[in-house]
Amino acid sequence: MPPVIRFEGVQKKFGDHTVLSGLNFDVAPGERVTLIGPSGSGKTTILRLVMTLEELTDGYIWIDGKPLTHDRRDGKRIRLREKQVAATRKQIGMVFQHFNLFPNMSVIDNVTEAQVHVLGRGKEEARDRGLALLDQVGLKDRAEEHPSRLSGGQKQRVAIARALAMDPKILLLDEVTSALDPELVGDVLAVLRDVADTTDISMLIVTHEMQFARDVSHKVMMFDGGQIVEQGAPTDILANPTHERTRKFLDSIL
Amino acid sequence: MTENLEALRDALPRLGEGVSITLQLTLGGALVAFLVSVVFGLLSISPAAPLRWLSTIVVEFFRGTSLVVQLFWLYYVMPLFGVSMDAVLTGVIALGLNYGAYGAEVVRGSINAVDKGQWEGATALNMSRVTRMRRIIWPQAWVLMLSGYNNLLVMLIKGTAVALFIGLQDLGYQIDELRIDTTTIFAYSIGLLLYYLIALVFSFGLRVLEKRARRRLGLPAGSAHASAGAAL
Structure with missing residues (x-):
């Protein structure tokens, strides 16, 4: 099986x-990888490149063995058309630091909108799936409300439900608890632990929540200056880092 | 004063006709301006460079040249090329193009003011460009647009007075006629008042629309410039 990323x-x-140069790495199907490192080390840029929110300067990203935005043909690097990009991007979902819920629609519509207009699901089917997901994140009773009436943690749980509604193979989590008040972090992480336990969605995670990283990820990659400093099982990297820079970084955030 | 009021009473039917012409120019001009602003505002953010250039050229042309001269062109020059139009229609088109060009900037600015996270959220759900604009960005930009449109509409109402230049007997013309039978100060005061009342009605209508739109986005009724979607 080709790597999923x-x-x-x-x-x-x-x-x-x-920000990044000559970066190579693979993510295996079902694997959950946490990226750690000081700010400016390129972690978020990696997620944004996978989501096609940034344009690659050079190199390739392969999703399930298929080119994401650039392909190599006869040794030449070519940009793919928007349609081809969209066909691959369908498998990728993302949850953002600042939620990015749509304020022009209710909570449930946030979760059904793309199901209907992107996946072409029927309204009923989309709604059923949306309600089931809202139930899973503990917000079914808030379905008809306006997102502005929710707390940060609740907004983020809606955003998770919205991403999951698209049945992604890959989920990108970009500092999803960084904008939350400390007492709201737990609920969001509990929802994500549940997703990790019950699905085989591959995840790329950028977080400063080290306990969460240790619990849900199969692999941790330490970045600095756009390079992988070291990588390995979370217990090894987080408990016994071999590199000075990793040790310094972990000291600085604990 | 009684003479003034009697003259005003006698002039009421003519003033009514003037108001009717002014309203036709306002409504027609606003409709054309709205369409022009949406088309060229959207073209100005198109990914295709030639479309953006086209929009820039058209917008700059109609913003940068005098409305009166544009009106003269449409009314006196176009017939030389075999295109002649009724005076009201000419006024509607000239006002529509001129204010539409300003409106295109309102549309462009409002769309760009929608929080970047909204575009990214829509992209992360794999929405196509059209779906993203239609379902996510436009409804949020609309709130911001309405306050810009409100300004332009008030300016357009007052701008309809240029119709005088192509011989239309609009409100401005009738006020000038009224002056023959009343004192100058009385006639022009009535003029100020009538334009103000018309502007007030339209402006109020747009403000109601804006309030409704803001409520739908869950925004407070106040400040129009808070960027939509910023905290969601």
Whole structure:
């Protein structure tokens, strides 16, 4: 089976500033990988590249063995058409630090909108699935409300339900608890633990919640300056880091 | 003063006709301006560069040249090329193009003001460009647009007075006629008042729309410039 995500020689520059260069790594099907490292080390950029929110400067990203935005043909690197990109992107979902719920619709419509308009599901089917997911994240009774009436933690749980409604193979979690008040973090992480336990969705996770990272991820990759400093099982990396930079980083956040 | 009031009473039917012409220019002009603003506002953010250039050229042309001269072109020059139109229609088109060009900037600015996270949230759900605009971005930009449109509409109402230049007997013209039978200060005061009342009615209507739109987004009724979707 091909890796569900493969980074091959990925480079990303913002103007003159190089964030990632020559980055290679694989994520196996069903694998949950947590990216850690100081801010500016390129973790979030990696997630945004997979979601096609940023354009690759060079290199390739393969999803399930298929090119995401750029393909290699006869040794040349070519940009794929939007339609082809969309066909691959269908398998990827993302939850953002700032939720990004749509304020022009109710909670349930947030969860059904793309099911209907992207996946072409019937309204009834989308609603049933939406309610089931809202139930799973503990917010079924808030379905008809406006998102602005929810707390941050509740908004984030809706955002998780919204992403799951698209049946993604890959879920990207970008600092999903960083914008929350401390007392709301637990509920969101509990929902994600549940998703990790009950599905085989592959995940790329950027978080500062080390206990969560240890519990749900199969692998931890430590980044600094756009490079992988070290990687391995969470118990090894988080408890016994071999690199000075990893140790310093872990000390700084604990 | 009684003479003034008697003259005003006698002039009421003519003033009514003037108001009718002014309202036709306002409603027609606003409708054309709205369509022009949406089309060129959307073109200005198109991923295809030639469409963006087209929008820039058209918007700059109609914003940058005088409304009166545009009106003269439509009314006096176009017939030389075999295109002649009724004066009201000419006024509607000139006002529509001119204010539509300003409106295109309102549309572009409002769309760009929608929080970046909303675009990204829609992309992460794999929405197509059209779905993203139609279902997510436009409904949020609409709230911001309404306050810009409100300004433009009030300006357009007052701008309809240029119809005088192509011989239309609009409210401005009738006020000028009224002056023959009343004092100058009385006639022009009535003029100010009538334009103000018309503007007030339209402006109130748009503000009601804006309030409703804000409520739908769960925003407070106040400040129009809070960026939509920022905290969601």
